[in-house]
Each structure stands twice: as C-alpha cells, then as structure tokens.
Amino acid sequence: xxxxxxxxxxxxxxxxxxxxxxxxxxxxxxxxxxxxxxxxxxxxxxxxxxxxxxxxxxxxxxxxxxxxxxxxxxxxxxxxxxxxxxxxxxxxxxxxx
Numbered sequence: 317x318x319x320x321x322x323x324x325x326x327x328x329x330x331x332x333x334x335x336x337x338x339x340x341x342x343x344x345x346x347x348x349x350x351x352x353x354x355x356x357x358x359x360x361x362x363x364x365x366x367x368x369x370x371x372x373x374x375x376x377x378x379x380x381x382x383x384x385x386x387x388x389x390x391x392x393x394x395x396x397x398x399x400x401x402x403x404x405x406x407x408x409x410x411x412x413x
Contacts, residue, residue: 319348330413338413346407350400361385 326341333341363385366378 317348319345319352322348326413333413341413342408342411345411345413346404349407349411350403354400 322341322344326345330338330341361382363378363381366375366382368379370376
C-alpha cells in the first residue's frame with residue numbers, strides 16, 4: 317500500500333478513530349515512510365557452487381568461505397535492521413493523526 321493511500325484513508329476516517337487506532341495509524345505511517353526509502357538487493361555468492369557431501373579440500377575451503385560470507389551478511393542485516401527500527405521510532409515520535 318502506498319504512503320499516499322494510507323494518508324488519505326487516515327484523513328478521511330481519523331475523526332472516528334479510538335486512541336488505539338490512532339496509535340496504530342501513526343505506527344503504520346511511520347513504518348511506511350521509512351520503508352519507502354529501503355531498497356533490497358540479492359547478491360550471489362562469489363565462491364560458486366559447493367557439494368555438501370564432498371570432502372575435497374577445495375570444496376571445504378569454499379564452504380568455509382561461504383559460511384564466513386553468510387555470517388558477515390547476517391551481521392550487516394542486523395545492523396541495517398536496527399537502523400531501520402531507529403528511524404521508524406524517530407518517525408513515530410514526529411507523526412500525529
């Protein structure tokens with residue numbers, strides 16, 4: 317759902333919102349504003365295919381490199397997720413219905 321659609325809905329119906337609904341509307345607006353700026357990319361591993369059954373030293377090195385790469389990506393995703401959460405919280409504080 318687009319941010320403009322959410323804003324129009326809130327403008328049209330905000331007068332009848334309960335306090336709980338107002339808070340949820342503010343959360344939705346804050347989330348939508350922040351997520352509009354987020355982009356997603358999928359990057360393939362640079363290490364190529366591996367066999368989970370092979371004990372070949374080259375294959376094992378590739379597997380280790382892929383595991384390290386995945387751990388680094390996981391840490392980066394956590395860092396980005398925390399930054400998104402902070403930005404949503406900041407938007408929430410600045411938004412009113």
